[in-house]
Amino acid sequence: MSPDDRNPDSLETKPASPGIPDEPEGSAPAGRAAAEFDVGKPVGPTPPMDFWRAVYERRSIRKFKPDPVPRELVDQLMHAGIWAPSSCNYQMWDLVAVDDPVVNRRLAELSLQMGNAPVNVIVSYGRDFSEDGWANVQSASALIQNMSLAAQVLGLGTFWITQMGDREKVREIVGLPYDRLVIAVVAVGWPKFAPKQGPKRRPLAQVAHWNHYGGRPIPSSPRPADWASDLLAIYQRARVLNGLRHNKPRPWEVRAIEQVIARWFPAGAAEPAGERRWLDVLPCTGIVSERLARLCPGYRFEVAERTPEVAEFVAARVRGSIRAWPDPDPAAGFHAPEPGAYDVVSCLYRLEDLAPADRATLFNDLARWVRPGGRVLIGYVSRASFHDWTERMRARRGGLKGVEYVLSPDPNIGPFESLAPSEVEALGRAAGLRVVARHGLQAVPQPEEIAFRARNFGPRKQGLARLLGRALGALERLPGVQTMRGRFRYLLLERER
Numbered sequence: 247m248s249p250d251d252r253n254p255d256s257l258e259t260k261p262a263s264p265g266i267p268d269e270p271e272g273s274a275p276a277g278r279a280a281a282e283f284d285v286g287k288p289v290g291p292t293p294p295m296d297f298w299r300a301v302y303e304r305r306s307i308r309k310f311k312p313d314p315v316p317r318e319l320v321d322q323l324m325h326a327g328i329w330a331p332s333s334c335n336y337q338m339w340d341l342v343a344v345d346d347p348v349v350n351r352r353l354a355e356l357s358l359q360m361g362n363a364p365v366n367v368i369v370s371y372g373r374d375f376s377e378d379g380w381a382n383v384q385s386a387s388a389l390i391q392n393m394s395l396a397a398q399v400l401g402l403g404t405f406w407i408t409q410m411g412d413r414e415k416v417r418e419i420v421g422l423p424y425d426r427l428v429i430a431v432v433a434v435g436w437p438k439f440a441p442k443q444g445p446k447r448r449p450l451a452q453v454a455h456w457n458h459y460g461g462r463p464i465p466s467s468p469r470p471a472d473w474a475s476d477l478l479a480i481y482q483r484a485r486v487l488n489g490l491r492h493n494k495p496r497p498w499e500v501r502a503i504e505q506v507i508a509r510w511f512p513a514g515a516a517e518p519a520g521e522r523r524w525l526d527v528l529p530c531t532g533i534v535s536e537r538l539a540r541l542c543p544g545y546r547f548e549v550a551e552r553t554p555e556v557a558e559f560v561a562a563r564v565r566g567s568i569r570a571w572p573d574p575d576p577a578a579g580f581h582a583p584e585p586g587a588y589d590v591v592s593c594l595y596r597l598e599d600l601a602p603a604d605r606a607t608l609f610n611d612l613a614r615w616v617r618p619g620g621r622v623l624i625g626y627v628s629r630a631s632f633h634d635w636t637e638r639m640r641a642r643r644g645g646l647k648g649v650e651y652v653l654s655p656d657p658n659i660g661p662f663e664s665l666a667p668s669e670v671e672a673l674g675r676a677a678g679l680r681v682v683a684r685h686g687l688q689a690v691p692q693p694e695e696i697a698f699r700a701r702n703f704g705p706r707k708q709g710l711a712r713l714l715g716r717a718l719g720a721l722e723r724l725p726g727v728q729t730m731r732g733r734f735r736y737l738l739l740e741r742e743r
């Protein structure tokens with residue numbers, strides 16, 4: 247078929263077959279044994295559940311009871327799966343359900359995500375088949391969603407795994423031929439508990455449009471300059487309210503915060519509780535704020551965020567009072583931070599995701615909120631460090647990249663760029679703040695970080711990575727290296743009295 251024979255709107259159009267009456271795709275041609283084709287009826291009991299409840303109550307379940315799942319139920323899920331639409335109804339999917347603990351352990355070595363459920367269903371599709379418009383991936387995805395909804399009706403829990411480590415190794419472990427591309431893994435088991443509250447969704451009005459797109463798309467660029475601040479707020483709100491899965495503190499980042507607090511706020515723990523006020527600005531996930539509040543119980547913590555939802559989320563972690571900014575809503579209990587009221591105002595690892603023009607505005611706000619003689623604590627990832635270099639290496643390896651996966655310094659929410667120390671200090675001075683002290687930490691990747699980044703490598707490479715970590719550790723102890731080349735930089739500034 248020449249390209250001209252194709253319907254421009256459909257990559258699926260098949261050659262015309264004059265004289266043959268149209269029959270629905272996938273129906274059994276006359277004369278073939280009916281047994282060759284599936285009849286499309288559930289292969290097990292079907293507990294009643296309203297369609298809408300199944301759609302809205304399904305949640306990704308990641309903690310399971312150890313109880314086995316009867317194979318008949320897994321078959322029932324897979325059967326619901328194969329009744330999903332597929333491109334041209336070619337059904338080039340092949341599934342392998344793994345309930346053998348030995349095989350599941352091998353899968354879990356590739357990614358811990360496959361170590362959660364008693365059953366992992368490997369979903370594959372023809373590798374070079376129906377690639378146009380990613381129809382192979384789309385078809386497999388439709389199958390997965392059917393399986394997930396069927397599981398919901400049966401009282402089973404599922405979660406969809408793309409982070410499976412090396413998908414070719416997954417394929418080999420379960421004996422699928424090269425011709426099959428592993429698209430995803432569906433973990434299946436009996437939920438350990440029903441999540442009380444699911445991740446939230448962006449409102450329909452922001453997402454759906456009639457006849458003509460009338461919105462402003464959230465950028466898919468990791469460059470802060472490409473992000474308007476209101477879009478960043480929408481994106482971060484979506485990510486933060488999405489269940490915190492990507493927001494786990496990394497031990498080396500936590501250690502850096504602990505060290506800097508011990509250095510500059512040693513009395514934080516000793517102060518009489520609640521007498522002094524600390525405002526943490528743009529805490530985002532609250533990982534760092536939670537740590538600050540624990541290290542400095544002598545302060546009363548408040549948080550300032552761009553949206554009430556995120557402020558509320560963080561305040562619950564920090565047990566602080568809530569401040570929304572820049573759109574306070576007193577009726578809803580959200581107020582703007584009080585000017586000149588705070589003994590300490592901190593902003594840790596958030597300047598990096600702001601567009602350059604917004605950084606200056608933020609510094610002005612920090613300076614406005616701190617009391618005369620009060621301190622402003624800034625933490626950021628320095629451009630004069632190994633950070634950008636390792637990010638480039640990761641990108642070259644074809645590793646995770648782009649907006650969602652920019653890891654910095656914890657899995658970052660949104661755009662990110664490291665900052666030149668001179669630029670940050672200039673912003674502080676322009677806002678009327680005086681530099682009191684500077685500090686640098688982690689001039690080389692920490693051993694835990696190296697182990698973490700190498701976790702999907704083989705044992706030999708992991709050993710090499712550990713050795714590298716030890717050698718780099720020696721380098722870090724050389725005088726001046728931390729201050730000059732630390733990835734994490736901290737600034738202590740003071741508002742003139």
Ligand SMILES: Cc1cc2nc3c(=O)[nH]c(=O)nc-3n(C[C@H](O)[C@H](O)[C@H](O)COP(=O)(O)O)c2cc1C
Binds near residue numbers: 306
């Ligand atoms: C294409 C796709 C890939 C996903 N990959 C993973 C994954 O690798 N690991 C994981 O824990 N969850 C994964 N999920 C689950 C999502 O995180 C989850 O669906 C989302 O947070 C919404 O939560 P909910 O399913 O409870 O509504 C994936 C979902 C989809 C659709």
